[in-house]
Amino acid sequence: MAPQRxxxxxxxxxxxxxxxxxxxxxxxxxxxxxxxxxxxxSRQDPRGWxxxxxxxxxxxxxxxxxxxxxxxLLAQDGISGDGILQDGVTEVLAHRSDSLRDKFVxxxxxxxxxxxxxxxxxxxxxxxxxxxxxxxxREEAERIRRIAERGLSLGxxxxxxxxxxxxxxxxxxxxxxxxxxxxxxxxxHDIFTEEDFALYRDVRQRIQQRIAEVFGISSSSMYLTKPxxxxxxxxxxxxxxxxxxxHPHVDxxxxxxxxYTSLLYLSDxxxxxxxxxxxxxxxxxxxxxxxRAGRVSFFTSGSENLHRVEKVHWGTRFAITISFTCxxxxxxGDPVLG
Ligand SMILES: O=C(O)CCC(=O)C(=O)O
Ligand SMILES: [Fe+2]
Numbered sequence: 209m210a211p212q213r214x215x216x217x218x219x220x221x222x223x224x225x226x227x228x229x230x231x232x233x234x235x236x237x238x239x240x241x242x243x244x245x246x247x248x249x250s251r252q253d254p255r256g257w258x259x260x261x262x263x264x265x266x267x268x269x270x271x272x273x274x275x276x277x278x279x280x281l282l283a284q285d286g287i288s289g290d291g292i293l294q295d296g297v298t299e300v301l302a303h304r305s306d307s308l309r310d311k312f313v314x315x316x317x318x319x320x321x322x323x324x325x326x327x328x329x330x331x332x333x334x335x336x337x338x339x340x341x342x343x344x345x346r347e348e349a350e351r352i353r354r355i356a357e358r359g360l361s362l363g364x365x366x367x368x369x370x371x372x373x374x375x376x377x378x379x380x381x382x383x384x385x386x387x388x389x390x391x392x393x394x395x396x397h398d399i400f401t402e403e404d405f406a407l408y409r410d411v412r413q414r415i416q417q418r419i420a421e422v423f424g425i426s427s428s429s430m431y432l433t434k435p436x437x438x439x440x441x442x443x444x445x446x447x448x449x450x451x452x453x454x455h456p457h458v459d460x461x462x463x464x465x466x467x468y469t470s471l472l473y474l475s476d477x478x479x480x481x482x483x484x485x486x487x488x489x490x491x492x493x494x495x496x497x498x499x500r501a502g503r504v505s506f507f508t509s510g511s512e513n514l515h516r517v518e519k520v521h522w523g524t525r526f527a528i529t530i531s532f533t534c535x536x537x538x539x540x541g542d543p544v545l546g
Contacts, residue, residue, distance in 0.1 A: 297493040302339040302505070304477045304498040312338040312422055320460050320510035321467075330429040330534035332467060337488065337507035339497055343418050344411055344472060349502035352411060353474035353526050355404045356438040362388070362399065367451025368444040368520065373437040374400075374408065374543035383448050389546065400545055409542045412436075412530055415470050419506050419532065423468070430532045431539030433465045441484060441517070441525045456489055456516040459509040459531070465538035466509035466531045473499035474526035481523030489514045499525065 302308055317335035324331075344352075359372040365380040372379050377389040389396060412432060420427035439453070446452050459466040477485060477498040486497040486505060497505045507513040509531070533539060 298487075299493050299495050300498065301337070301488070301495040302497045302500075302503065304479075304500045307341045308339050308503075309342045310338070310340060312336060315512045317508065318510040318512040320458070324460075325535060327429065327534035330425050330467065332423065332508045332510070334423055335508040335510065335512045336423075337505070337513060338419075338422050339503065339505050340418065341500065341503050343414050343504045344502045346502045348407065348411060349472065349474050351407055352472070352528070353501070355400065355408065356440065356474060356526050356528070358399055359388070359438065360440050362392070364440070365447070365451055366444075367447035368442050369446070369451045369453045370440045371435075371437045371450075372440075373435055374405075375434060375436055375540055378435075378437070380450070394546070396546055402545055405543060405545050411472065412542065415472065415504055415506070415530055416532060418504070419468050419470060422506075423508070430468065430534060431536055432542070433463075433531050433533035433538050434540050435463065436530050436540070437528065439525075439527050439529065441520045441527075442481075443483070443520050443522055453517050454519050456514055458511040458514055461511070463509075463531065465533040465535060467534045468506060468532040469509045469513075470504055470506040470530045470532070472528045472530060473503045473505070474501055474528065475524065476500050477525075481520050481525045483518045483521035484525040485518045487516050487518060489516065499527065 301313070302311060314334065314336040317332055321331050356372060359374070359379065360370050363372075363379040363381040363386060364370045366382050370380040371385075372388070377387040378385045379388045379391075392399065416430060416432070417427050420430060441453055444451075459469045471486065475481060477500065484499065486499065488495040488497075488507075497503075507515075
Protein backbone atom coordinates (compact mmCIF):
# COMPACT_ATOMS: atom_id res chain seq x y z
CA MET A 209 0.00 0.00 0.00
CA ALA A 210 2.83 2.41 0.89
CA PRO A 211 3.99 3.26 -2.64
CA GLN A 212 0.48 4.14 -3.73
CA ARG A 213 -0.16 6.40 -0.75
CA UNK A 214 3.15 8.14 -1.20
CA UNK A 215 2.70 8.62 -4.92
CA UNK A 216 -0.72 10.20 -4.97
CA UNK A 217 -0.45 13.48 -3.01
CA UNK A 218 2.86 14.53 -4.58
CA UNK A 219 1.29 15.30 -7.95
CA UNK A 220 -0.66 18.55 -7.49
CA UNK A 221 1.45 20.18 -4.76
CA UNK A 222 4.81 19.66 -6.35
CA UNK A 223 3.50 20.59 -9.79
CA UNK A 224 2.11 23.86 -8.43
CA UNK A 225 4.99 24.97 -6.28
CA UNK A 226 8.01 23.24 -7.71
CA UNK A 227 10.54 25.09 -9.89
CA UNK A 228 10.09 22.99 -13.01
CA UNK A 229 6.55 23.68 -14.21
CA UNK A 230 6.54 27.31 -12.96
CA UNK A 231 9.52 28.33 -15.08
CA UNK A 232 8.65 25.94 -17.87
CA UNK A 233 5.28 27.59 -18.65
CA UNK A 234 6.97 30.93 -19.42
CA UNK A 235 4.66 32.92 -17.08
CA UNK A 236 7.97 34.15 -15.62
CA UNK A 237 9.02 37.11 -13.60
CA UNK A 238 8.51 40.18 -15.79
CA UNK A 239 6.12 42.71 -14.19
CA UNK A 240 3.79 43.28 -17.14
CA UNK A 241 3.41 39.69 -18.08
CA UNK A 242 2.91 38.86 -14.41
CA UNK A 243 0.07 41.34 -13.95
CA UNK A 244 -1.65 40.41 -17.20
CA UNK A 245 -1.41 36.82 -16.12
CA UNK A 246 -3.13 37.73 -12.86
CA UNK A 247 -5.89 39.59 -14.73
CA UNK A 248 -6.18 36.74 -17.17
CA UNK A 249 -6.60 34.25 -14.36
CA SER A 250 -9.63 36.13 -13.04
CA ARG A 251 -11.13 35.90 -16.56
CA GLN A 252 -10.38 32.21 -16.54
CA ASP A 253 -7.26 32.38 -18.68
CA PRO A 254 -6.96 29.22 -20.81
CA ARG A 255 -3.42 28.87 -19.42
CA GLY A 256 -5.00 28.26 -15.99
CA TRP A 257 -7.01 25.46 -17.50
CA UNK A 258 -3.91 24.10 -19.12
CA UNK A 259 -2.20 24.03 -15.72
CA UNK A 260 -5.21 22.27 -14.20
CA UNK A 261 -5.21 19.74 -17.03
CA UNK A 262 -1.50 19.16 -16.49
CA UNK A 263 -2.09 18.59 -12.76
CA UNK A 264 -4.92 16.18 -13.53
CA UNK A 265 -2.70 14.32 -15.97
CA UNK A 266 0.05 14.13 -13.36
CA UNK A 267 -2.44 12.82 -10.81
CA UNK A 268 -3.66 10.11 -13.20
CA UNK A 269 -0.10 9.14 -14.10
CA UNK A 270 0.83 8.90 -10.42
CA UNK A 271 -2.24 6.77 -9.69
CA UNK A 272 -1.59 4.41 -12.62
CA UNK A 273 2.11 4.26 -11.70
CA UNK A 274 1.20 3.43 -8.11
CA UNK A 275 -1.12 0.63 -9.26
CA UNK A 276 1.51 -0.86 -11.56
CA UNK A 277 4.12 -0.75 -8.77
CA UNK A 278 1.71 -2.35 -6.32
CA UNK A 279 0.79 -5.19 -8.68
CA UNK A 280 4.53 -5.81 -9.30
CA LEU A 281 5.11 -6.07 -5.55
CA LEU A 282 2.25 -8.53 -5.23
CA ALA A 283 3.56 -10.59 -8.13
CA GLN A 284 6.98 -10.78 -6.48
CA ASP A 285 5.33 -12.25 -3.43
CA GLY A 286 3.76 -14.92 -5.59
CA ILE A 287 0.38 -13.44 -4.93
CA SER A 288 -0.89 -12.84 -8.43
CA GLY A 289 -0.66 -15.12 -11.43
CA ASP A 290 -0.99 -18.24 -9.31
CA GLY A 291 -4.73 -18.35 -9.17
CA ILE A 292 -4.60 -18.18 -5.38
CA LEU A 293 -4.66 -15.02 -3.34
CA GLN A 294 -2.34 -15.05 -0.36
CA ASP A 295 -2.10 -12.10 1.95
CA GLY A 296 0.91 -10.45 3.31
CA VAL A 297 4.55 -10.86 3.70
CA THR A 298 6.77 -13.54 2.21
CA GLU A 299 10.04 -14.47 3.89
CA VAL A 300 12.65 -16.66 2.29
CA LEU A 301 13.52 -19.62 4.50
CA ALA A 302 16.13 -20.90 2.05
CA HIS A 303 17.55 -18.95 -0.89
CA ARG A 304 18.69 -20.97 -3.88
CA SER A 305 22.16 -19.45 -3.59
CA ASP A 306 22.55 -20.37 0.12
CA SER A 307 24.40 -23.55 1.00
CA LEU A 308 22.70 -24.57 4.21
CA ARG A 309 23.98 -27.09 6.70
CA ASP A 310 21.52 -27.29 9.57
CA LYS A 311 18.63 -24.95 9.21
CA PHE A 312 15.78 -25.89 11.52
CA VAL A 313 12.75 -23.98 12.73
CA UNK A 314 10.65 -25.49 15.50
CA UNK A 315 6.87 -24.92 15.45
CA UNK A 316 4.18 -26.11 17.88
CA UNK A 317 2.64 -29.38 16.71
CA UNK A 318 -0.96 -29.30 15.48
CA UNK A 319 -3.53 -31.65 16.99
CA UNK A 320 -3.62 -33.78 13.85
CA UNK A 321 -1.47 -36.49 15.43
CA UNK A 322 -3.99 -36.97 18.27
CA UNK A 323 -6.61 -38.41 15.94
CA UNK A 324 -4.19 -41.16 14.83
CA UNK A 325 -2.61 -44.02 16.74
CA UNK A 326 0.52 -42.74 18.49
CA UNK A 327 3.82 -44.56 18.21
CA UNK A 328 6.05 -43.47 21.08
CA UNK A 329 9.54 -42.63 19.96
CA UNK A 330 8.32 -41.69 16.48
CA UNK A 331 4.99 -39.79 16.39
CA UNK A 332 6.01 -36.11 16.44
CA UNK A 333 6.17 -34.44 19.85
CA UNK A 334 8.53 -31.86 18.43
CA UNK A 335 7.37 -30.34 15.14
CA UNK A 336 9.02 -28.06 12.66
CA UNK A 337 10.80 -27.78 9.37
CA UNK A 338 14.38 -28.07 8.26
CA UNK A 339 16.44 -27.49 5.14
CA UNK A 340 19.85 -28.98 4.42
CA UNK A 341 22.20 -28.84 1.45
CA UNK A 342 24.67 -31.12 3.23
CA UNK A 343 22.91 -34.50 3.07
CA UNK A 344 22.97 -35.12 -0.68
CA UNK A 345 25.61 -33.73 -3.02
CA ARG A 346 24.81 -31.85 -6.21
CA GLU A 347 26.44 -34.73 -8.19
CA GLU A 348 24.19 -37.29 -6.51
CA ALA A 349 21.18 -35.09 -7.23
CA GLU A 350 22.19 -34.92 -10.89
CA ARG A 351 22.48 -38.72 -11.07
CA ILE A 352 19.09 -39.09 -9.45
CA ARG A 353 17.66 -36.51 -11.80
CA ARG A 354 18.84 -38.55 -14.77
CA ILE A 355 16.96 -41.57 -13.36
CA ALA A 356 13.84 -39.39 -13.17
CA GLU A 357 14.34 -38.04 -16.70
CA ARG A 358 14.82 -41.54 -18.14
CA GLY A 359 11.75 -42.92 -16.39
CA LEU A 360 9.51 -39.97 -17.12
CA SER A 361 10.54 -39.86 -20.78
CA LEU A 362 8.60 -43.13 -21.16
CA GLY A 363 5.37 -41.43 -20.23
CA UNK A 364 4.36 -38.02 -18.96
CA UNK A 365 1.13 -36.23 -18.27
CA UNK A 366 -0.68 -34.11 -20.88
CA UNK A 367 -0.80 -31.42 -18.20
CA UNK A 368 1.96 -29.74 -16.22
CA UNK A 369 2.66 -32.39 -13.57
CA UNK A 370 4.02 -35.90 -14.15
CA UNK A 371 4.92 -38.47 -11.53
CA UNK A 372 6.98 -41.63 -11.45
CA UNK A 373 6.70 -43.90 -8.43
CA UNK A 374 9.42 -46.55 -8.50
CA UNK A 375 7.76 -48.38 -5.58
CA UNK A 376 4.34 -49.02 -7.08
CA UNK A 377 5.44 -48.53 -10.70
CA UNK A 378 2.91 -45.70 -11.26
CA UNK A 379 3.83 -43.46 -14.18
CA UNK A 380 1.78 -40.58 -15.60
CA UNK A 381 0.69 -41.17 -19.16
CA UNK A 382 -1.58 -38.66 -20.90
CA UNK A 383 -4.51 -38.14 -18.57
CA UNK A 384 -3.97 -41.40 -16.66
CA UNK A 385 -1.35 -43.58 -15.01
CA UNK A 386 0.17 -46.85 -16.14
CA UNK A 387 2.19 -49.43 -14.27
CA UNK A 388 5.73 -49.08 -15.52
CA UNK A 389 6.75 -52.58 -14.48
CA UNK A 390 3.75 -54.24 -16.13
CA UNK A 391 3.92 -52.02 -19.21
CA UNK A 392 7.61 -52.54 -19.91
CA UNK A 393 8.13 -56.01 -18.43
CA UNK A 394 11.74 -57.19 -18.79
CA UNK A 395 12.61 -54.13 -20.84
CA UNK A 396 12.76 -52.21 -17.56
CA HIS A 397 16.39 -53.43 -17.33
CA ASP A 398 17.19 -51.35 -20.41
CA ILE A 399 15.91 -48.28 -18.60
CA PHE A 400 17.14 -48.60 -15.00
CA THR A 401 20.20 -50.28 -13.50
CA GLU A 402 20.92 -51.86 -10.11
CA GLU A 403 23.20 -48.87 -9.40
CA ASP A 404 20.28 -46.49 -9.95
CA PHE A 405 18.23 -48.34 -7.38
CA ALA A 406 21.16 -48.58 -4.95
CA LEU A 407 21.66 -44.81 -5.14
CA TYR A 408 17.95 -44.20 -4.61
CA ARG A 409 18.06 -46.45 -1.51
CA ASP A 410 21.18 -44.80 -0.13
CA VAL A 411 19.73 -41.31 -0.58
CA ARG A 412 16.50 -42.37 1.16
CA GLN A 413 18.48 -43.85 4.08
CA ARG A 414 20.55 -40.70 4.61
CA ILE A 415 17.47 -38.48 4.56
CA GLN A 416 15.70 -40.77 7.04
CA GLN A 417 18.73 -40.71 9.33
CA ARG A 418 18.86 -36.91 9.30
CA ILE A 419 15.15 -36.52 10.03
CA ALA A 420 15.46 -38.95 12.96
CA GLU A 421 18.42 -36.97 14.40
CA VAL A 422 16.73 -33.60 14.06
CA PHE A 423 13.45 -34.72 15.62
CA GLY A 424 15.15 -36.79 18.31
CA ILE A 425 13.65 -40.14 17.31
CA SER A 426 15.09 -43.47 16.36
CA SER A 427 15.55 -43.97 12.62
CA SER A 428 14.46 -47.61 12.99
CA SER A 429 11.07 -46.51 14.36
CA MET A 430 10.13 -44.71 11.14
CA TYR A 431 9.16 -46.37 7.85
CA LEU A 432 9.12 -45.30 4.26
CA THR A 433 5.50 -44.89 3.16
CA LYS A 434 3.51 -44.28 0.01
CA PRO A 435 3.34 -42.33 -2.12
CA UNK A 436 7.06 -41.70 -2.49
CA UNK A 437 7.61 -40.43 -6.03
CA UNK A 438 9.51 -38.33 -8.55
CA UNK A 439 7.73 -35.25 -9.82
CA UNK A 440 8.29 -33.27 -12.97
CA UNK A 441 6.51 -29.94 -13.24
CA UNK A 442 6.30 -27.43 -16.03
CA UNK A 443 4.09 -24.58 -17.19
CA UNK A 444 1.80 -26.66 -19.44
CA UNK A 445 -1.83 -26.01 -18.64
CA UNK A 446 -3.42 -28.57 -16.30
CA UNK A 447 -5.60 -31.17 -18.05
CA UNK A 448 -6.80 -33.10 -15.00
CA UNK A 449 -6.86 -32.38 -11.26
CA UNK A 450 -3.70 -34.51 -10.92
CA UNK A 451 -1.87 -31.72 -12.74
CA UNK A 452 -2.91 -29.08 -10.20
CA UNK A 453 0.07 -29.23 -7.93
CA UNK A 454 -0.22 -25.68 -6.63
CA HIS A 455 -3.09 -26.08 -4.15
CA PRO A 456 -2.41 -25.51 -0.44
CA HIS A 457 -2.55 -28.78 1.45
CA VAL A 458 -1.55 -30.68 4.58
CA ASP A 459 0.28 -33.91 3.75
CA UNK A 460 -1.19 -35.84 6.68
CA UNK A 461 -4.68 -34.96 5.47
CA UNK A 462 -3.93 -35.54 1.78
CA UNK A 463 -1.97 -38.76 2.16
CA UNK A 464 -3.08 -40.14 5.56
CA UNK A 465 -0.07 -42.16 6.61
CA UNK A 466 2.56 -39.39 6.46
CA UNK A 467 4.23 -38.26 9.70
CA TYR A 468 7.41 -36.77 8.23
CA THR A 469 7.65 -35.44 4.67
CA SER A 470 10.88 -34.84 2.85
CA LEU A 471 11.57 -33.32 -0.54
CA LEU A 472 14.77 -33.75 -2.44
CA TYR A 473 15.17 -31.12 -5.13
CA LEU A 474 16.84 -32.13 -8.37
CA SER A 475 16.92 -28.82 -10.24
CA ASP A 476 17.52 -25.17 -9.54
CA UNK A 477 15.06 -22.32 -9.10
CA UNK A 478 15.83 -19.46 -11.56
CA UNK A 479 18.39 -21.59 -13.44
CA UNK A 480 16.27 -24.50 -14.66
CA UNK A 481 12.80 -23.06 -14.04
CA UNK A 482 10.92 -19.96 -12.87
CA UNK A 483 8.11 -19.96 -10.30
CA UNK A 484 7.86 -23.34 -8.55
CA UNK A 485 9.02 -22.24 -5.12
CA UNK A 486 7.80 -24.26 -2.16
CA UNK A 487 5.74 -22.12 0.23
CA UNK A 488 4.82 -22.74 3.89
CA UNK A 489 1.57 -20.86 4.53
CA UNK A 490 1.74 -19.55 8.08
CA UNK A 491 -0.78 -17.25 9.75
CA UNK A 492 1.71 -14.38 10.01
CA UNK A 493 3.58 -14.76 6.73
CA UNK A 494 4.56 -17.14 3.96
CA UNK A 495 7.98 -18.80 4.07
CA UNK A 496 9.53 -19.99 0.84
CA UNK A 497 12.06 -22.68 0.11
CA UNK A 498 13.76 -22.10 -3.21
CA UNK A 499 14.63 -25.42 -4.83
CA ARG A 500 18.29 -26.18 -5.45
CA ALA A 501 19.75 -29.46 -6.76
CA GLY A 502 20.66 -31.64 -3.76
CA ARG A 503 18.61 -29.57 -1.30
CA VAL A 504 16.55 -31.58 1.19
CA SER A 505 13.59 -29.90 2.81
CA PHE A 506 11.83 -31.90 5.55
CA PHE A 507 9.01 -31.23 7.96
CA THR A 508 6.40 -32.84 10.16
CA SER A 509 3.38 -33.65 7.99
CA GLY A 510 0.53 -32.16 10.09
CA SER A 511 -1.30 -28.88 9.58
CA GLU A 512 1.47 -26.98 11.37
CA ASN A 513 3.07 -27.27 7.93
CA LEU A 514 0.34 -26.21 5.51
CA HIS A 515 2.08 -25.64 2.18
CA ARG A 516 1.86 -25.39 -1.57
CA VAL A 517 4.06 -25.15 -4.64
CA GLU A 518 3.88 -22.04 -6.81
CA LYS A 519 3.02 -22.55 -10.46
CA VAL A 520 6.06 -23.12 -12.63
CA HIS A 521 6.22 -20.26 -15.17
CA TRP A 522 8.96 -21.59 -17.42
CA GLY A 523 11.39 -24.53 -17.61
CA THR A 524 11.12 -27.88 -15.85
CA ARG A 525 11.30 -28.64 -12.14
CA PHE A 526 12.30 -32.08 -10.83
CA ALA A 527 11.94 -33.27 -7.23
CA ILE A 528 11.28 -36.39 -5.16
CA THR A 529 8.73 -36.53 -2.39
CA ILE A 530 10.02 -39.09 0.13
CA SER A 531 7.59 -39.77 2.94
CA PHE A 532 7.79 -41.52 6.28
CA THR A 533 5.27 -42.96 8.68
CA CYS A 534 5.47 -44.12 12.27
CA UNK A 535 2.92 -46.86 11.66
CA UNK A 536 4.67 -50.06 10.56
CA UNK A 537 1.42 -51.22 8.93
CA UNK A 538 1.75 -48.36 6.45
CA UNK A 539 5.42 -49.02 5.76
CA UNK A 540 6.67 -49.94 2.28
CA GLY A 541 9.96 -51.41 1.15
CA ASP A 542 12.60 -49.93 -1.13
CA PRO A 543 11.93 -50.44 -4.82
CA VAL A 544 13.52 -53.50 -6.40
CA LEU A 545 14.46 -53.91 -10.01
CA GLY A 546 12.43 -56.99 -10.96
O1 LIG B 1 7.62 -30.64 -4.74
C1 LIG B 1 7.42 -29.93 -3.75
O2 LIG B 1 8.13 -28.95 -3.46
C2 LIG B 1 6.27 -30.23 -2.82
C3 LIG B 1 5.40 -31.35 -3.24
C4 LIG B 1 4.34 -31.63 -2.23
O3 LIG B 1 3.85 -30.78 -1.55
C5 LIG B 1 3.86 -33.01 -2.06
O4 LIG B 1 4.31 -33.91 -2.79
O5 LIG B 1 3.01 -33.23 -1.19
FE1 LIG C 1 2.82 -31.73 0.11
